[in-house]
Amino acid sequence: MLHTAMIGIGAARQNGPFAMTHDCVRRLLKQMTEDDPGDTGRAELEAAFEAIWLEHGPWEHGYAEHYRALGSKLLDSLHRQLNGRTSMSSAAIPVHQGGLELLVHAEDSWSGGGERVLRRIRTGSGGMDDMSVGPALLLLAAQEGAGTGRAEVVSLTDDAVHSVDLKPTKLRNRVKTLGEFGEQIRQGSFPATGKAEDCPRCPHWFACGRLPRGDLALGAG
């Protein structure tokens, strides 16, 4: 944070038209979890997206038409994955694992047949990273309290639903990793683990971690 303020790169992160289009879909997802317009259909979904697009989308870009078409394609996938629903029931479920108390969020959730289903909806592509603790937490949240539950990750770009299907050994290993994270947090250790896909979108834009030794003289020169 201090790096960012000192070097003055706070504004370095600028979303391109592709990221802005995905951001518009994410805003729509958020809106759908907050309002309940009822099952109003695909056309109303498009109209709600258009309002967001005109406020936040790259509508002035030279290739705006293509990005708008991409937005509609993502909406097609969303509409299919929701089976025509235009509202979602988000969930925030407390999970107690690895010595931590965490609040796990899901964009969509429902219960039926004695089980809870939690869905995380991603606008991007790619399957579930079963080495990450995120999907494991979603599954644990689905099973919290109820005992039985399913977790799914929807990828709108791929128009696919990935079931979080972790075998008990893998689930135990992810809980163990969570416990290690908890220990690091308690010790105040937050090592930066830069990733090619995360750092370009981070407000610190690659500049983070330990500060160099020495005195800081502001306004010098």
Ligand code: SF4
């Ligand atoms: S490692 Fe990358 S994503 Fe993490 S704080 Fe640093 S710049 Fe941001």
